[in-house]
Amino acid sequence: MKFWRVPLAAAAAVVMAAGPTVPAPASAATRGDFKRVSLPFFWPNNSLRDVDAASPDSVWITGSQGEITLPGPIPGTGTSIPGNPVVRRWQNGEWVEYDLLGLPGHGGINDVDAVGPEDVWINGTDYDAKKPYVAHFSGSAFNQVTLPPGTTATTLQADASGVWLSTSTDLYRWTGDIWTDEWTRVTAFPEISLDTSYVRADDDVWRLGTTSEWSSTFVAQHWDGQTWKNAPIHADGLGTGFGFTDMVALSPTDAWAVGTDYGTSPASAVMMHWDGTAWTKAAVPAGLNALTRIIKGVDGDLWALGHNLDEAAKPGLLHYSGGTWSRVPTTAVPNRTNIYATALAAVPGTGALWTLGTVNIGGPVVLTDG
Template identity: 25%
Template sequence: MRRRHFVTGLAGVTAGLGLGAVPQAATAVGASARQRLGRTAQGWQQAAVPPGAEAARLLKAAAAGPDCAWAVGEQARNGSAPGRPLAVHWDGAAWSHTDLTHLGFAGAVVEVAGTSPEAAWAIGGDTGDGSGHLLRWDGATWQDADFPGRGDAGTSLSAVTVADDGRAWAAGVHDGRARLLHWDGRVWRWLPPLPEGTAALWNVHLAPDGSVWVSRDAIARWDHRSWTVLPVPAGIRLTVTGLLPVAPDDAWAVGAAFGPGGPPGKPPSVVLARWNGTEWLSDREALPFTVGALHSIVGDARGRPALISGWDFWDGTRTHYLRRSGDGWTGERGPLAEGLTPMMTDLATVPGTDTVWAVGTTTRYSTQPPAQLRIERYG
């Protein structure tokens, strides 16, 4: 089965569709118009973002509490020309840029995870030499951290997750094999590789039982002794962009399936599948929309599925969220984005609250001007 990978559900969906780019005149919105955008009936509102370069996108977000959150991505990218890494921080009152110039690499920060103001990690990728950066938050900015194999050919990092006690796991490749890099609070060390050859990993998540799940070309669970490799959901040219493990026999996967091909501009279909311990079962038939893509899924305080961010092909002027309701999903629209086509690629719940951050870009074509950062907030 051939799959098309796109960076956190953003680049591949938009570039792969072949849809015509939105003219700049149609996508530009003045500051006064942005300020007028208010809450929707469901409680979503647009958050103010710090000004920055065009061709900007936020890829991932994490929150440690009401007064501390992070979002990371890339700015000033133009087609194949690499952009500049980007990180913004929420201090309880406003989002502001975090200086990354001292890191000295071009590309993007592709992942962030943190549970306290002093325990956060991020992953950066240098498009110049292909090297990976493991970044640690020191309470004010991001600093490069050393790890085994740093700078070596055949070693790369792509995702990271952090436990409440400060332990962390980064997904990547070492010695040409997909595996996890584990932080025990003192040192990083590589864990045994997946038994599935050189399968690439993209997402890494902690389950309520403490197991660590990874996904992209393979879906697997590490129980701190051995790997269990799961089948992937069925679909033609399917990409899993988000994963929510609940228990060994209960997990949710979201993404998009592009089908067997077709004319330029053909949109994908959404993917929502649930693992029952034996197989993946599709849960998309009763969704409010099925043409487009789903990007991120987060759980409630008990780890049960709660909210999904998505892109509705037929309603591109708002983000389309899906909220778990009973045994089904109900749709919620984000705030109206006048003249824009927002795409929110990640969700971050704020511990101890009902607040959720959603991050992304103002237009599906995030690698070209005039795309700007976009952040939406529930609660």
């Protein structure tokens, strides 16, 4: 999961198991022909927050459903009853549900990271217990993982390099196994107002944000395994209306971050690049007024997701290859005039993309070009 500093109201304003032979990844030219994937029944007031893929037959979505608001004696004084968690796996052409052990009541799952088809991590909130919920998939159910003492908030990142847990104060790496719940502390965090973060290794950790919640002084902090250092960040022209939404680090000298500047009219998509010396703005292809996600593809390239200003019913998709970002044509969501896409995943082996977001009519949608 990534932190979002820009208020959701501002975002709303922008809106209105694989076989033995693995196919070669499809070229970027074949991507973007999105088709809607039918969703299972969810209770009203549902939302989907993340998608990730371990194989063409192991694609995961997470979110929540069924939140209820009881009206109060005067408008605006109602009571909200939290909904229930959503975790589903796309397998054999249908959605499969698994037990979330240790989360018997109300809750929401913000993040899913699929390291392998049977090696999946989720992170969210147990609303009844008022504490974070982290669990690991065993192949038949999600088993709750014990968190470091005193943990009150978490973000999770799990991939081939390891499993990383960020609390409000510290970074931990998973060193347990199926028998033990064990986290090894990597470092304490310096204090900033955090937008987004990324862990590539024990000695390559980034945190991007501002010096305080309402500050327009942007800061990029890097952990090299020994100390935290402030990296130069050239954010000329960006003020309190801007916030980073996601980032990815490819090496100690190559990292990318995306965000949206709501201080312009219309809002504008922003991308920044770290070249080992400083963070500087990168050119964004015209037509997008928000960037929400950036991921590594299956063949070493990059994909960025956002909102199309000029074709609002089509997900905004950018591709990076050969040193250049280019806009990728996408298919419009049928019978809708707007989609605000917020999550993106590339399927290992095929390169197919899955995305999800909200549309102007109805609940969330899930799309794939696979």
